[in-house]
Amino acid sequence: MNFDFSEEQTMIKDSVSRFVRDEYDFDTRRAIIDSEEGISREFWSMFAELGWLSVPFAEEYGGFGGSVEDIAAVMEELGKGIVVEPYASTVVVFGGLLSASDNSDLKAQVIPSIIDGSCMGSLAYTEAQSRYEMTDVATSARVCDGGYKINGEKTVVANGGTANKFIVTARHSGEQFDRDGISLFMVDASAPGVEVKSYKMMDGQSAATVTFKDVMVSETQLLNTAGEGMDLIDQVMPQILMGLSAEALGIMSTLNTTTVEYSKVRQQFDTPISSFQVLQHRMVDTFMACEQTKSMLFRGLCQAGEDDSAALLKTVHALKATVARYGKLVGEEAIQIHGGIGMTDELNIGHYVKRLMMINVSFGDGDYHQKKFNQLSYSA
Amino acid sequence: MDINFSAEDLAFRDEVREFFDQEYDSAIKTKLSSKVGEEYKQGMVDWQKKLYAKGWVAPGWPAEYGGTEWTSTQKFIYETERGLAGIPDVVPFGLKMVAPVIYTFGNEEQKARFLPRILESKDWWCQGYSEPGAGSDLAALNTTADYAGDNYIVNGRKIWTTFAQYADWIFCLVRTSKGMRKQQGISFLLIDMNTPGIEVKPIVTIDGKHSLNEVLFENVKVPAENLIGEQDKGWTYAKALLAHERTGMAEVADSTRMLEALKQRARVEVNGGNAMIDDPIFQMRLSNIEMELMALEYTELRVFASMAAGGMPGPESSLLKIKGTEISQAIHELQLQLASFYGGALPEDLNADELKHDFAFEARGKYMYGRAATIYGGSNEVQRNVIAKAVLGL
Numbered sequence: 190m191n192f193d194f195s196e197e198q199t200m201i202k203d204s205v206s207r208f209v210r211d212e213y214d215f216d217t218r219r220a221i222i223d224s225e226e227g228i229s230r231e232f233w234s235m236f237a238e239l240g241w242l243s244v245p246f247a248e249e250y251g252g253f254g255g256s257v258e259d260i261a262a263v264m265e266e267l268g269k270g271i272v273v274e275p276y277a278s279t280v281v282v283f284g285g286l287l288s289a290s291d292n293s294d295l296k297a298q299v300i301p302s303i304i305d306g307s308c309m310g311s312l313a314y315t316e317a318q319s320r321y322e323m324t325d326v327a328t329s330a331r332v333c334d335g336g337y338k339i340n341g342e343k344t345v346v347a348n349g350g351t352a353n354k355f356i357v358t359a360r361h362s363g364e365q366f367d368r369d370g371i372s373l374f375m376v377d378a379s380a381p382g383v384e385v386k387s388y389k390m391m392d393g394q395s396a397a398t399v400t401f402k403d404v405m406v407s408e409t410q411l412l413n414t415a416g417e418g419m420d421l422i423d424q425v426m427p428q429i430l431m432g433l434s435a436e437a438l439g440i441m442s443t444l445n446t447t448t449v450e451y452s453k454v455r456q457q458f459d460t461p462i463s464s465f466q467v468l469q470h471r472m473v474d475t476f477m478a479c480e481q482t483k484s485m486l487f488r489g490l491c492q493a494g495e496d497d498s499a500a501l502l503k504t505v506h507a508l509k510a511t512v513a514r515y516g517k518l519v520g521e522e523a524i525q526i527h528g529g530i531g532m533t534d535e536l537n538i539g540h541y542v543k544r545l546m547m548i549n550v551s552f553g554d555g556d557y558h559q560k561k562f563n564q565l566s567y568s569a
Numbered sequence: 570m571d572i573n574f575s576a577e578d579l580a581f582r583d584e585v586r587e588f589f590d591q592e593y594d595s596a597i598k599t600k601l602s603s604k605v606g607e608e609y610k611q612g613m614v615d616w617q618k619k620l621y622a623k624g625w626v627a628p629g630w631p632a633e634y635g636g637t638e639w640t641s642t643q644k645f646i647y648e649t650e651r652g653l654a655g656i657p658d659v660v661p662f663g664l665k666m667v668a669p670v671i672y673t674f675g676n677e678e679q680k681a682r683f684l685p686r687i688l689e690s691k692d693w694w695c696q697g698y699s700e701p702g703a704g705s706d707l708a709a710l711n712t713t714a715d716y717a718g719d720n721y722i723v724n725g726r727k728i729w730t731t732f733a734q735y736a737d738w739i740f741c742l743v744r745t746s747k748g749m750r751k752q753q754g755i756s757f758l759l760i761d762m763n764t765p766g767i768e769v770k771p772i773v774t775i776d777g778k779h780s781l782n783e784v785l786f787e788n789v790k791v792p793a794e795n796l797i798g799e800q801d802k803g804w805t806y807a808k809a810l811l812a813h814e815r816t817g818m819a820e821v822a823d824s825t826r827m828l829e830a831l832k833q834r835a836r837v838e839v840n841g842g843n844a845m846i847d848d849p850i851f852q853m854r855l856s857n858i859e860m861e862l863m864a865l866e867y868t869e870l871r872v873f874a875s876m877a878a879g880g881m882p883g884p885e886s887s888l889l890k891i892k893g894t895e896i897s898q899a900i901h902e903l904q905l906q907l908a909s910f911y912g913g914a915l916p917e918d919l920n921a922d923e924l925k926h927d928f929a930f931e932a933r934g935k936y937m938y939g940r941a942a943t944i945y946g947g948s949n950e951v952q953r954n955v956i957a958k959a960v961l962g963l
Binding site for chain 1: 570571572573574642832835846847849852853855856859860861863864865866867868870871873874875877888891892950953954956957960961962963
């Protein structure tokens with residue numbers, strides 16, 4: 190039994206941690222967000238040089254050959270700095286799906302460009318009507334000469350403005366809510382018929398409405414067998430949820446540490462507010478919330494190494510629901526205990542909270558995942 | 570990261586399972602399922618004697634006094650299997666509370682006199698800590714022991730004394746002098762319950778049962794040889810004991826078993842023709858508990874892993890008691906909710922056929938007595954104080 194990160198994992202974790210501490214202070218982050226692109230290409234190249242962009246990819250494509258544990262190690266540290274560069278959407282989500290794809294030509298073509306930092310990617314799956322249900326796909330992929338023609342509109346596509354490529358969910362057959370018949374296509378952002386309208390999100394990241402009008406794609410752009418895209422998504426989803434949860438954990442622990450430290454220096458009624466028992470107990474509750482979240486993440490990481498996908502699925506639903514509940518508790522208490530200063534845009538607290546809020550609604554909120562958990566656990 | 574056990578540890582787990590399966594038999598189960606009383610006491614003694622015969626009654630003790638020499642992994646496996654099998658822990662007052670104080674701080678005569686009888690379940694012990702004016706603030710105790718010749722003369726009242734009605738001995742914290750701080754001047758005294766001047770008064774709890782007592786001392790003469798360690802140093806010994814008490818209070822295995830039983834019952838209990846387990850709100854309540862328990866299981870494993878690696882338990886250990894008791898109370902609460910109005914029926918001699926319900930009494934009893942879990946062993950508020958100070962540095 191072992192809950193320690195390996196030496197290799199610790200090295201990469203330390204490397205991300207050093208970057209956040211030494212290079213990514215709050216003012217730097219703010220300047221990046223205020224820049225035209227909203228991300229730092231310079232830092233992205235640095236991520237590539239440091240090998241962070243290669244973590245989940247197989248060695249045959251020049252990757253590090255890492256596991257979900259490695260991803261979690263990186264994501265937790267990125268969370269501590271609320272880093273806005275699109276690591277999650279490019280490496281964990283887009284890269285994760287591509288890694289799991291059986292289209293080796295496509296992998297050989299795209300993965301090296303992710304690793305060297307030249308390609309940013311995103312999964313375009315949400316639609317105006319779909320909310321969190323990934324099988325609710327109205328975007329169509331109709332068979333035509335030489336391949337498929339994609340028509341439809343994807344909403345709040347993470348980092349859609351900076352992505353060079355999208356993996357698009359499009360319906361190849363079946364009805365709107367059918368699990369079968371959804372295909373995954375690799376589409377260039379610059380392909381004819383693709384239109385991207387980008388906007389800022391409250392967490393400093395960006396999103397886009399992406400429209401596909403008669404976009405021609407060939408068979409070679411399919412990530413796996415046409416119509417079986419959901420198989421690939423389901424396969425990668427635990428890794429996505431654990432990656433995002435690890436980021437949330439990094440944020441939660443930072444909020445807790447910052448709040449505890451602030452309470453020790455903030456004087457009211459001639460005494461540090463940390464001396465008030467009511468505040469002490471609330472900070473103990475947020476400490477426990479963080480530890481329990483960490484334990485649930487570790488449960489998922491351990492189970493990911495075993496061969497019990499049903500148990501893992503239950504755990505990752507529970508994990509995302511836990512992140513939602515405890516993330517909200519930790520965030521709200523951080524603002525409350527900071528008091529008026531916690532309300533200001535100037536202080537970092539609110540920005541950590543807003544990223545937690547966005548993680549909550551990424552790939553299903555707490556209620557969504559708890560409902561899935563209930564279905565798996567209690568429906569006969 | 571992994572939670573894999575070695576082949577040796579898995580073999581040990583099988584041995585534990587087999588032993589429990591064979592030895593925790595229906596005779597013992599019947600006795601232990603009875604209401605708290607002489608039969609229950611006998612059931613516990615029978616079971617502890619079987620554990621003693623196997624050499625497993627005191628896993629926490631050093632080998633020289635009769636411990637098992639188990640690794641921390643084996644201890645963890647044993648506790649987990651015990652909880653999953655629904656087997657109660659040994660009565661802690663002798664084996665887990667006073668014995669460590671005796672073998673750590675007692676003299677050779679005391680060790681030889683008391684330890685073997687504790688191992689063999691010949692003596693039943695109870696704990697004389699709390700007083701009417703000293704609960705969570707234990708050091709505020711007022712029971713006095715005045716040194717006179719070769720004896721201490723004890724006067725005062727102890728309260729919340731579990732199973733004092735069965736006890737042969739009581740270990741007490743008593744005040745032997747007034748110090749600058751209230752923690753000073755406390756001594757640790759072993760008292761024979763048959764000594765003249767001791768009176769045990771039952772306290773019936775809100776579950777309608779009698780496991781708690783008040784113990785009154787009026788000019789009770791206690792031989793000075795029954796003092797543990799030095800006079801006035803008792804608080805140090807008591808603190809060491811409390812550390813023992815706090816470990817292993819998450820009771821994850823017990824809660825896991827109770828939650829499974831709860832789910833089974835929720836499949837049977839219906840409302841409007843639908844099983845309660847299909848009710849979306851009930852499902853939310855269930856999963857709120859189940860998810861917390863899934864996390865706590867790994868919190869416990871994390872604590873255990875760091876101890877198995879020879880380290881001290883990390884800050885995560887301090888939340889085991891708080892979360893563990895909150896979860897078990899939440900399970901009791903849902904169980905009682907399932908029992909609905911049947912849970913209110915008073916005469917416990919009504920059988921399931923007469924009442925038309927089969928777990929109502931158990932559900933109410935567990936819920937009512939279960940309220941104590943967040944009060945004893947250092948109330949959860951005190952636990953939060955401890956975390957605030959020791960972990961967060963507040």
